Every structure is written in C-alpha cells, then in structure tokens.
Amino acid sequence: MTGQVGVNPVVLQRADPSVLRHGGQYYFTGSYPAYDRIVLRRAERLEDLQAAEEVTIWSAHAEGPQSHLIWAPEIHRVGGAWYVYYAAAPNDHGTVDVPGTAETFNHRVYVLENTADDPFEGEWVERGQVDTGWESFALDATSAVIDGTQYLIWAQQAFDVRGHSNIYIAPMADPWTLAGPAVELTRPEFDWEVQGFWVNEGPSVLVQGGRVFLTYSGAATGIDYAMGVLTADLGSDLLDPASWTKSPTPVFVSDPAVGQYGPGHNxxxxxxxxxxxxxxxxxxxxxxxxxxxxxxxxxxxxxVLPFDEHGDPVWGTPVPDTRPVPTSTTVLSPAGRPPSA
Incomplete structure (x- = not known):
C-alpha cells in the first residue's frame, strides 16, 4: 500500500492532529474529545504514539474566555522554546455575528510557552490571546518559520465575507504577537468548500522543493470534509495573495473503497x-x-507524502485501517480505557 506509515490510526480518538519531530522524537497533540484540556505524548516512532503515555499540560479554566471547547492545539518549536497554539471559547454555544450567516462559536486563538528543553518538564505559561486585528470567531492557528520570518496562519470569520471562516497570514514580532496586519489568502468559494458550512480552516505548511504548500480543510466535518492546497514559490512575498495559487479542486477526499471519511485538518x-x-x-x-x-x-x-518528477505532491487517498478502532462514543484514554474522572 503506497504511502503507509506503520499502523493506522496512529492515535485513536484524537482529531486535529499535530505532530512535530524534534531530537529524534515525535511529539503529538490533538483535540481531546471532551474539549477540556491540552494533552501531549511522544514516541520514537509514529506507530508507537498510540501506546505512549499521554500527559495533560494545560486544563480549561473554570470560567471565562478559556473555559470551553478547547480545540485543535498545535505544538511548535521556535527560538529554542516550545509553543502550543490553540482555540478556546467562553461557552459551548454560538452566536449569529453576521445577518444571513449561520451560527458560529466564540473561539479566539491563544498561546502557551515552555522554555524548558523537555516540554514534559518546566512550566507551560499562558501568553494569552493573539490579537489578530479584530474580534470574531478565530481558530486553528499554525506557525511556520520561513526564510527567517515567523508567520502565523489561522482561520477567522470576517464580517464582510459570507461564511464561517477564511484563512489569514501575518508576520510575527514574537510567538504571541503579530508584527503586521492579517492578509486573507483564501475564502470558501468553490462548491466543495461550501458543503454544509462555508469553511476554510485547519491550515498547515510544508516547505519542499523550493515551494511552500499551504493545506487547509473545507466543508462540514462529515463525509464532505476535504483538503485543499495553495502553493507559492519559496522566496516570494508570502504576504501577497498574488504569490499564491489555489487549487480549485480538493486534493484529499473521502474514499469509501477503503472506509475513510472526512479526511482533513492535517x-x-x-x-x-x-x-x-x-x-x-x-x-x-x-x-x-x-x-x-x-x-x-x-x-x-x-x-508518506510522495512527490512526482515535477516536484508536485502525490496526495493519493487515505489508507485503510489496520488497527482496530472503537465504534462507541466513549472517550478512550491512551491505554484504550475510559479516562478516570
């Protein structure tokens, strides 16, 4: 099976997965199904992440803007320190911010920092909310250092654009402060992006072969959920939307032949x-x-993501499951048992 790594799934019941390889270890985080904490685990091999010990490095506040629906944490290493970007909300329901627009949640983007060499040691310090330039539904922040500049790329609702979220980019003065205004890179516009919800979210960056690939996900999170991609030349002005080319069709989609549905948030x-x-x-x-x-x-x-002779990704299709997966709605702990209260 082309492109398989070890045994899939690599971690059960952890959506929005973020994996960072550093110092010979894979560090993993993702959305915990109760949406009340940020967890971290590590292993030398991807296929060993499921059995790895999982540690809670931060818990939702009892009340306030970081008390509900902790979504999509991402772990990054910048300037010798560890950072986790995540979204949090003050409640578990949404608001209708724009007339004629469906209800959105009330998330904002936040940052944790740990300056210890080992992210399982030291202290995770809250660096607070990232000021993205305006107050609206904001989530799914990722970060990339490209040609010496750190960028934040995230999803946010704009009041003058139909839909739930667009993808924005901005340079950073430090890992929790933007150094310039947000620039829109993509909004929901193609049929595949507006199935169920008008969504562009979950951005991620890969620099390969002299190009920058920016993936994102669109549509509602069921069978229609899929991945799209924008491409720019390395060395171009990444803050200029004209530097980017957007694929009109999704590049990674559900495949009933292998029993995989709604692939995304990569x-x-x-x-x-x-x-x-x-x-x-x-x-x-x-x-x-x-x-x-x-x-x-x-x-x-x-x-594995292979590339062809032209340097283009061969996205392929999701590979089938080889690890038994749960079918109940019980949230499992790392060992496959319901977590203790």
Whole structure:
C-alpha cells in the first residue's frame, strides 16, 4: 500500500492532529474529545504514539474566555522554546455575528510557552490571546518559520465575507504577537468548500522543493470534509495573495473503497530520513448518532507524502485501517480505557 506509515490510526480518538519531530522524537497533540484540556505524548516512532503515555499540560479554566471547547492545539518549536497554539471559547454555544450567516462559536486563538528543553518538564505559561486585528470567531492557528520570518496562519470569520471562516497570514514580532496586519489568502468559494458550512480552516505548511504548500480543510466535518492546497514559490512575498495559487479542486477526499471519511485538518511531519509525512484525521463510518461535534471517533492517521518528477505532491487517498478502532462514543484514554474522572 503506497504511502503507509506503520499502523493506522496512529492515535485513536484524537482529531486535529499535530505532530512535530524534534531530537529524534515525535511529539503529538490533538483535540481531546471532551474539549477540556491540552494533552501531549511522544514516541520514537509514529506507530508507537498510540501506546505512549499521554500527559495533560494545560486544563480549561473554570470560567471565562478559556473555559470551553478547547480545540485543535498545535505544538511548535521556535527560538529554542516550545509553543502550543490553540482555540478556546467562553461557552459551548454560538452566536449569529453576521445577518444571513449561520451560527458560529466564540473561539479566539491563544498561546502557551515552555522554555524548558523537555516540554514534559518546566512550566507551560499562558501568553494569552493573539490579537489578530479584530474580534470574531478565530481558530486553528499554525506557525511556520520561513526564510527567517515567523508567520502565523489561522482561520477567522470576517464580517464582510459570507461564511464561517477564511484563512489569514501575518508576520510575527514574537510567538504571541503579530508584527503586521492579517492578509486573507483564501475564502470558501468553490462548491466543495461550501458543503454544509462555508469553511476554510485547519491550515498547515510544508516547505519542499523550493515551494511552500499551504493545506487547509473545507466543508462540514462529515463525509464532505476535504483538503485543499495553495502553493507559492519559496522566496516570494508570502504576504501577497498574488504569490499564491489555489487549487480549485480538493486534493484529499473521502474514499469509501477503503472506509475513510472526512479526511482533513492535517499537519506535516517527516520520517528520520526527511521524507514528508501527511498527518490528518478521518472517521471510519458515516452514520453519526447525535451532534457530530461530540462524536469522538475522528482518529489521527499518517502516511508518506510522495512527490512526482515535477516536484508536485502525490496526495493519493487515505489508507485503510489496520488497527482496530472503537465504534462507541466513549472517550478512550491512551491505554484504550475510559479516562478516570
């Protein structure tokens, strides 16, 4: 099976997976299904992440703007320190911010910092909310240092654009402060991006072969959820939307032939030899009981991302499951048991 890495899923019941390879270890975080904490685990091999000990490095506040729906943490290493970007909300319901627009949640983007060499030691310090330039639904922040400049790339609702979220980029003065205004790179516009919800979210960056690939996800989070991509030349002005070319069609979609549905919200890591690896979540079924938000079975998955002779990614299709997966709505701990209260 082309592009398989170890045994999939690599981590059960952890959506929005973020994997960083550093110092010979894979560091993993993702959305905890109760949305009440940020967790971290590590292993020398991707296939060992499921069995790795999982540690809670931060818990939601009892009240206030970081008390509900902790979504999509991402771990990054910048300037010798560790950073986790995440979204949090003051409540578990939404508001209608724009007339004629469906309800959105009330998330904003926040940052944690740990200056210890080992992120399982030291102290995770709250650096607070990232001021993205305006107050609206904001989430799914990622970061990339390209040609010596750190960028923040995230999803946010704009009051003058139909839909729930667009993708923005801005340079950073430090890992929690923007150094310039947000620039819109993509908004929902193609049919595949507006199935169920008008969404561009979950950006991730891969620099490969002299180009910058910016992936993102669109549509509602069921079978229609899929990944798109924008491409820019390395060395171009990444803050100029004209530097980017957007694919009109999704590049990674559901595949009923292998029982994988709604692949998306990806990140990138690499094998020890530098080979790129695509990390994403997907479900193994389509029928969801109740609110899809609380269905925990979006599993973290990984597969090699090959490139063709022209330097273009060969996205392929999700590989089938080889690890038994749960079908209940019980949230599992790392060892496969319900977490203790």
């Amino acid at each position: 990140s990138f890591t690499e094998l020890p030899d530098g080979t790129p690896v695509l990390v994403y979540h997907a479900r193994s079924y389509t029928h969801i009981e109740g609110d899809p938000l609380w269905d925990p079975n979006r599993h973290a998955r990984a597969q």
